Amino acid sequence: MRFLNRTGLIVVGAVGLVGIATLAGCSTRTQEAASGPSAAPLESPSLAAAADYSALTSVVDKTRAAVEAGDFAKAKTEFETFESVWAPVEDGIKAKSSSAYDSIEESMDKVSGALKASQPNKDEVLAALKTMDEAIASVSK
Template sequence: MSIQQTTIKASSLLTVLCLSAALAITSCGKKTETETTQTTTKTETATAPTTGATTAPAAGAGGALSAAEKTQLTPVKTALVMANSAIKSGDIAKAKTQFAKFSSVWPTVEPLVKAKAGANYAAIASGIEMVKTAMGSATPDKAKAAEGLTSTIKAMNAVIDKK
């Protein structure tokens, strides 16, 4: 087995472990996420009526992430970065695999991202759709996939690094 194959397998294993940890954290952190949402909703209620106590704040509310929330988003960002590296190196199969890992975790963290991303949420959602379209065709558009991944990663970094 070559060093490159060993490195790729180790990277894939690390990604799987990170994604598993994120899912475990997500499962364990449901109460905390609910409390955060309820606190945010109460603040929002003071300025504008909402439809219910568990309604997540609208995109645009923004706010800094807690350490636990940053940990929750790390595997998501890692999968995006690995997909971007693969697409730039021309490895479509690996890029699709990494984006599939992202897609499997995204539904669990999207509400958090939407609540915290503010104006960056539109760039994240747009980038994800661009990647899905570019990678979903019979002949994947590497340039569009890379563009979508790059813009999504940039917007995710802005959310994760927000103070």
């Protein structure tokens, strides 16, 4: 009963791989369906968001400390990391509070712009950081 040539074996092998991949995908979907919408995931989205919000606050705090110390080069370096922690949470914040989102975005621009100046205005930067911190706090509740 040798009906399959090499091409046939490749086709049978490929069909087998697709079948295994399909079963693996079904298994995952079945587990998700079995857990139902009311089942708690392993990591709560609100806990993940709170962790990300604390990362935002941490950048603001480090930037503020550098500004208060008059070290604007360090403040600029610290604040450059804000975008990397902002990107993963900005859509969630925008969905939760468009006014907080707008406030954070506006404050980001103010802080970045002020820190790029040859003589940054300490009060301007601190005010923008405070506004940003308050907006973050308003959505982290």
